Amino acid sequence: MPETIIIHLTINGTGRSFRTPPGRRLLDLIRDDAGQTGTKEGCGAGECGACTVLLDGLPIPSCLVLAASCEGHEITTVEGLVHDGSPHAVQEAMVETGGVQCGFCTPGVIMTSVALLENSIDDREEQGRRLAGNLCRCTGYEKIFHALEVAGTTDD
Amino acid sequence: MDLSVKDIYRPLTFDEAVAAFSDEPSMLPIAGGTDISVQMRAGKFAGAHLLDLSGVLPRSISADGGFIEIGAGATMDEIADSGPLRSVCPALCQAARKVGAWPIQCRATLGGNLANASPAADTAPPLLVADALVVAAGQGGLRNIEAEDFFAGPGENTLKPGELIHSIRLPVTDPPSFSRFTKLGWQREQIISVVSLSISLHLNDQGLVTKAAAALGAVAATPKRAPSVEAVLVGHSLDPAAISRAVEAVQNDITPIDDIRAPAWYRRVAAATLVERMLEEASGA
Incomplete structure (x- = not known):
């Protein structure tokens, strides 16, 4: 079993903590650990953009970013664009x-x-x-x- | 799918990162991760012990004496939009805007693009042309490496074990009158260069080239300067004869190979075409 690490970050405005393997991709943390499956995996290699999320307000390919390197940062996924039930x-x-x-x-x-x-x-x-x-x-x-x-x- | 990572060390300061890397130079430094993650996904660096630099690299772009200092953690997006860089080294801003697509540019760092030492690294030709210095940080402090001495081969750089890139320094006391970057790939956006080119020129009032610098990517084992092109341009105006001498000269400066992206002969034709087009643009033709 690989070691696990603890990651604290904000997803769609809510501060969360996760215990994950050190090699977890941000994409998998979002989908599997945080259960926000709006973000999709396409190529998994940064070519297609399907997994794009906002990191501190800027778009990034979540398949190429390690969740561990997002410690303390703010992630917005497509689910997080809805406010008071109204779409963006x-x-x-x-x-x-x-x-x-x-x-x-x-x-x-x-x-x-x-x-x-x-x-x-x-x-x-x-x-x-x-x-x-x-x-x-x-x-x-x-x-x-x-x-x-x-x-x-x-x-x- | 998790990447094969044994452990990840997340230092709180750059100094902590340097100290840890000096103690354990077998760690794999990772900044934006946009290139390393792709390689790891393909099975490279399995079981790596990562050194996460994403939060601790210097990141600001600031004027410092006769230099602009760019923190190694500055992203391609920050470089492309930097006012000071746009005025003294537009070629670097143009190159940064051509590394992958925008989401990659918002994550990829200048330090990472250089440390990976791809022969096709898009920021390399403009930095070679600008006589940039790569500032390396190690246990003994900082040392300067000329950009031209930084690349050692495909994926190989001249950092010593335990050294990290701290920043890049661009001399800016004598900005050129013309500074451009262009690249050719299979498509216009989001593509690894088949050939890339940067040229800077100083032109006097008579339109004579007083200083010329040129560098290419993806045409040799490392990104490299093109001294033959530079030599045939200096002292001449950018007339068709001078341009055609430069187009011929570039063949002496490159040693392309056949690979997955293009055969060597194509790279030779493409390098000549890019030199011709860029010099025609510089001549105002």
Whole structure:
């Protein structure tokens, strides 16, 4: 049996402690230990963006980050965007514009999109470059860009 | 799936990290982890004893005398958006914005990109061109390593056992008039370079090149300077004849191999094309 370590971090606003093996990925901690299965595993190698979550407000690939290295930090997953039962403006806009098709990339796309809006990155070409790490094979991205536009205007 | 990690030491300060690594240089330092995790997932470093640097590396980007000092823990995203760096070394900011995709850039560190010593490391050519210094921290304190002496081979650097990268220092007293980075890969974004190139030029009022520096990635065992390109540019204006001499000269500076991403002959053609395009841009053509 490998040694275990204790990790304290904040997930979606709640401080939590976990006892895990030292090699646990943040992705597995989120899904298996914290039970927040909105975050998906796609490639597991940082290529597809499905596992994107926010670490202290910035998007990161949770499959490439060790949970142990997030000690004391704040993680936001797609579940954490809902406030008082209301979805985030980006979530609403994705539904409204049809930015969701098969849905597997959606949680990651939404997290990167939220970070784009929170960092006031509103140039469409730049949004495209920043979303290049979130692979979507259904929508062709047009509806996702439309969702960003809609959310950008409702968010302000 | 858990990565194969035997133990992880999480120091509270950088000094603690240096002391621990000096005592136990077999530990595997990990900062952002965006590259090491991929290698571990593929079975490398199984049973590693990790030294977690993510919270303790210097991270600020600050002016210091004739230098800009970039903490080894500065992320690609922080470097790409840094005002001081954009004004003195835009090539480095452009390269940082081309390492993986944005979520990778928000996690990957400059120290990690260098320590991994990939021949394709995107931040390496701009740092070579800028005559940067890699500041290593060990039990005996800090020492400077010229960027050109830092890379020893694929995955090999010249840090001594027990040394960590503390920061990178960029001399900025004489910023160039032209500073660019470009890379070529299988696709435009989120890709490992097949060839990368950075050039900086000092041009005088007559349009003559007074100083030239060029470096390439993924065309040799390490990222490397291109002295032949530099030599044929200095003293000339960027006319078509000078550009075509540089395009020929770059062949003397590279020793590409066939690998999974491209054959050597393709890298030779691509290196020539990138040099031509970048110099044409510099000439205003």
